[in-house]
Amino acid sequence: MELQGTQRLPGMRDLFEEENRRSRRVRDGLQFFLALYGYRTVDTPVVEPTDIFLRKSGGELASQMYTFVEPGGHQVSLRPEFTSQVIRLFLQEERTQPTPVRWQYAGPVFRYSPGETRYGRQFTQVGAELIGAAGASAEAEVMAMACGALASFGLGSQRMVLGDVGAVYGLLKQFKLSERATYFLLYSMGELRDGEDGLALVRARGQELGLFDSDERRGSMEALAQHLAATEANGNGGSDGSIGVRTSQEVMERLERKLRAADSPEQLDNALAFAQALSGMKGAPKDTLKAARSLAESHKLDASPLSSLEASIDAFALHDMKSVEISIDLCLARDIAYYTGPVFEVWAGSGNGVRLAGGGRYDGLVKALGGSQDVPALGFACTLELVMDALDEDAGDTRPAKRVLVAPRNDNAVKATLQAAASLRLGGEVAAVSLDGAADQASAKAQGFEAIIMVADDGTSERIWL
Template structure:
C-alpha cells in the first residue's frame, strides 16, 4: 500500500481514541495529585513573545525554538516550556492572590530537536510551582508531590529515585575558581552533560576554565558541599516517610539558566531513559522578567508525557494499572441499543434520548443492520449491556454481554433501573 501524501510532521503526533485515552489517564492522574496537595490550575498561551524565552532561559533552548514573525511583525515563538510564561503571568497578577501561590498547569510545549525515544518536537507537560515562598519547605512539598505522582501511576519504592542537587553549590564552586560571570552558564552546561558526554570531552571543556576534571569529581563525591537547604528538605521528607525516595547527587544542575538553588530530577532506578521529571528553585526569574518590579521567590518542576508514558509501559505494575484503567474507562458507551425490528426505530430513538438525558452513555446503529452484527458492534464499543428493542415494545430485553445472560425490563422507569444495574459488579471486568 502506497504511503499517504500527508502525514503528521516529524516529531508531532496524532492521537487516536486509544492514544487520547492514555493521554487523559496521565492528565487525570496529574490533576488528582496536584489537587490533593492544594494546588489550583492555570494556563498560558502557547504563543509568546520570543524575548520572554531568550531573556533568561539560556542553554540550548534558544536554538530549539519554533520561532517566526507573525503577521503583525512581532517576533514570536511556540512556548518551549512554561516556567517563563508562569513568571510573566505571576508578575502581572500576583497582587490578586494570597501567597504562596500553589499553581499547576498541563499544557503543550514545542521544541525543535531531534525526535527520539522519550522526546518529540511537541509534548505535554505537567508543571507544578510554588511562588512567594523562599524556604526549603516549598522545595520539599514539590519533591513530595513528584514522589506521590509516581506512586499514583503505580510505581513503587525501588522503581525510581529523586536525585537532588544544589545549584548554588556549583555557583560557589565557580566563584572560588574565578570563573567569569558571563561564562558561568557555559560551565554549568558542562556539568549538566557529565553523564552524557565522554570523559575526555568533558576534561577538554573544563580545561578552558582552568579546572581539572578531578576537581569536579571530587566535589560531587563530597555531600557536605551541598547547602543546609538540602538537609532541611531531607528532614521534611523524612517526617512524611518519603526520605528513602531521594538521593543527594551534585552532578545534577539542570540545563536552564534561571535556576538558583536546590534542583532535582526523577529517574527510573535503572536509568534506562532520560529524566522523568525535573525542576528546582528559580528565585530571581520573576524579578528579572518584571525588570525589578516584583520580587517573588519560586520553585517548581515539570513532568513530560513522553517519558512517563514510556516508563509506565516498560514497568509491570504501572502498565497493568494503565491497561485496567483503559478497560474501565475506554468504552464508547455503557448501553448499546439493538434494533430487532426496524419498524421500532422511532421508539428506540425515544429510549436513546431518555437514557442520554439521564446521564447514561448509549448508542444505536444508524441504519438497518443484522442483529448479530449489532451485538458484535456492542461488544466492540465496550458496552456492558445490549438493550434489545423489538416488536414487544414497551417490553425490552437487557443482555449482559460479559455473562451472556438476559432479563426482561420495561420502558417505564428504565433509566433509573439501568442506573442501578450499572452499579452492580457484572460488567466485563468483574464477571
Template sequence: MELQKPRGTRDFLFEEMRKRKYVEGTLRRIFELYGYQEIKTPLFEDLSLFTLKSGEGITEQIYHFQDKGGRDLALRPELTAPVARLYLNQLQKAPKPLKMYYFGSCFRYERPQAGRFRQFWQMGCELIGGKSPDAEGEVIALAAHCLEELGLEDFEIHIGNLGIIRGILNQAEVSSPEQTQIMAIIDKGEVEELMKFLEDMTMENSYKNMLRELIGLQGHREVLEQVEEMVMNNSQAIGALQELEGLLEVLDSVGFSNYIVNLGIARGLDYYSGTVFEIYVHGLGAQKQISGGGTYNLIEIFGGEKVESTGFAFGFDRVMEALHQQGTYLPLDKVVEVFVAPVSPEVKLKSFQIARKLREAGIPTETDLAGKKFKKLLSHANNLKVNYVVLVGARDLEQGQVTVKDMDSGQQELVALEDVVDVLTERTRG
C-alpha cells in the same frame, strides 16, 4: 499528493488517548490534593520571553515567526517562563504562597528520535512565594506522590544544589559567560568535555579537581559530609550545602527518603538558582529523565520583585512511555457500557429515547446510527465490548417492555420500560 503529519509529531488513537486522559486525570487529582489550581497560558508568546534567559540549547530550538503586524513570536518551548509572565501581569499582588499547575503542549525544533518529539506535552506546577526548604520539600514529595499513585516503579529522584558549584566558580573568579558554558556541559553529563574546557582556562588546578570530584558525587546523606570537607572555605558553597541539608530533613520528615544526592545536576535552563532535581527511569535508556525542576529567580530577571519560586514539570510523553515499558496496569473505564439495539426500523426512534435516558443517568451508551440488520447489531455490540445490550422490539414495546441481554453470561430478561434505567444503573454502578 499524500498528506503526512509533520516530522516530529504524532497522532494518538482511541486506546492511547484513554490512557493519556487517565494519567492526566490522576496527576491533576494529586496536584489538587496539595492545593494547586490549574492555569492556562497561550501556545505562543513574545519571542523575547524565551530568549532572555532560557539557555542557549532551547533558544536554538525555538519555533519562531513574525505575525502580520511584524511582531516576533514563538511557540512555547517550555512552560515556566509563561507562568512567570502570567504572574507579573496579573498576580503580583495576590496573597502568597501561590500554587498553580498546568498541562499543555510545547514545541522545540530538534532531531526527532526515541523519546524526543518536536511537539510534546508537559504537566507541572509552580509554587511562588513559599519559603525554602519547606516549599522545595513539598514540591519534590508531590512529584513522588504522583508517580507512586500511577504505579510507576523503579524511579529515582536525584537532588542537588547549583549554589555549591556556583560558589566554587565564583571563588575561582570565572566569568558569567564561562560559568554558563560550564553549567551547560555539566548538564549534559560530559565529564571529559568539561575537563577539556577547563584545561584552556587559567583556573587553579585545585578548583578544576574539586569540580570534577563534586559532579561525580552521588549517594545519600553521607555525601554531604564529603562535600563539606571540600568546600569548607567557601561561604557561598557552604550556604548552599546547608540549604540542601535542610531540604533533605524536610523530605525525611514526611517519610520520603528514597532520594539520591547528585551534585552533577545542572539543568539546561539558566534561570535555576539553587535546589535542582531530576527524576529518572532507567528502562528508558538515553531518555531516562521524565521530570526536572528546582528553585528559580525568573520573576526577578523579568523585572519583578525577588520572590522565591520552586517548580517542576513532568515530560508527560516520557511518563507514558515509562508506564508502557513497565506494563503498568491502568484501570480504564469502559468507553461504552450499554448498546441499545432496535430490532426493526419502526422502533428506531424509541431506541433513541431509551439511549438518551440512559445517558442522562450517566451510563455511556450507544445505539444504531447505520441502519444495521439485527445480527450485525449484536456483532457491533460485541466489538464495542459493552456489558449489556437493550433489545428494542415492537412486540415487547406493546407490552411496555424491552429485553436486556448480559453480554458476559448471555442471559436475557424482560424488563419494564419504566425500570430499564434503574436496572442498568444498579448493574453498571453496583
C-alpha cells in the same frame, strides 16, 4: 490506502480513543493529587511572544523552539515549557495574588529534536509552581508532591537525584573569577565529568570565547599597551593622536581595561580543576556532601554554600517518603538555564530507569521577565507520556463496562431507540445509535461494540451479545 502528501509530521503522534481516554485519566489523576496540596489550575496560551522563553532559558532550549512570525508581524513561539508562562501570568496578576501562590497546569509543549525521542516533538507536561516561598520547607513540599503524585498511580519505587546550582555557583565564585567565567565553568560541569576528553573540550571552547588567553596573546597585549604609552610619552603619535577611528589614548585605555578584566590564568586553572573534581561527586547524600566539603576545604574555600542542599534533604525527610531513594549529583544543572538553587529529577525504579519528572528553584526568573525585584519561586513538571509508559497497562484505564450499539427494529422505533440510548448513557454505558437502522453483528463487533440492543416501538428491547 497509502496517501501522498498528507503524512503526519515526524515526531508527532495521533491518539485513538482508548489511549486518549487513558491519557486523560492519568493527567486528571495527577492534577487531582496536586490539588490536594492546594495548587489551583491555570491555563496559558499555546503561543507566546518568543522573548518570554528566551530571556533566561539558555541556548539549548532556544535551538529546540518552534518560532515563526505571525500575520500581525510579531515573532512568536509554540511553548516549549510552562514555567516562563506561569511567571508571566504571575507578573500580570501580582497585585491580586497573595503569596505564596500555588498554581498547577497541564497541556502540550513543543520541542524540535532532529532524531527520535521517547515522547516526540509534542508532548504533555503536568506540573506545578510555588511562587513567593523561600527556604528548604518549600523545596521539600515540591519534591514530595512530585514523588507523591507519581506514587498515587502505583509508582512507589522511585529514585530522586538532587543537585544545587546555587551551591556550586557559591563555591566557584570564591575563586574571584568574572561572572562570565564562573557561569562558563558552572554549565560545563557535565562535560568535565567525561575526564581528559571533556577537559580538553571545555578548554578549547573557553579559548574560543577568550576566557583562556594564552601567555603569548596576553604578553602581546601588554607589549602593545606599553608601546603605545611610550609613543605618547615621546610625542611620536600621529598629528591627531589617532589610530584608525580611535585615539591612541583610547586604544591604550581599552587594552588596559581588557588586561584588568581578564581572569587570572592561575585562578582559572585552579577553578577548572576544582569544577572537574566536583563534577564527579555523586551518590549517597551523607558521603557525597562529606567529600564535597573536604574538596572545598582543600582549595581553601568556605563550604557553607552546600548547607542549602543539606537543609533541603533534611526537610524532605520530614515527609517520610521511605520508598524514595535519594542520591546527590553535584553535576546536575537541568537543561534550562534559569535555575538558581536546588534542582532535582525523579526516576522510575532504583536502577537506570526513566526520568519522569524534574524541577528546582529559579529565584531570578520573575525579575528577568520584567518584575521589579527577585521573587523566590520553584516548581516541577513531569512528562505525561513517560509516566504512562512507566505504568502498568491497566493503570489509569477507565474503560466503561459496556459499549453497545442501539438500533431500531423498524422505522417506528426511532424515538424509542433514542430514549433507550439516553437511558443507557445515564447508567454509565457507552451507547451509540445506528444512524441508518442497520444492526450487522460483524460490523458492530469490528467497531468495538460488545452488544447490539434492538429496540421496538413500544420501548421494549433485546440485548444481543457479540
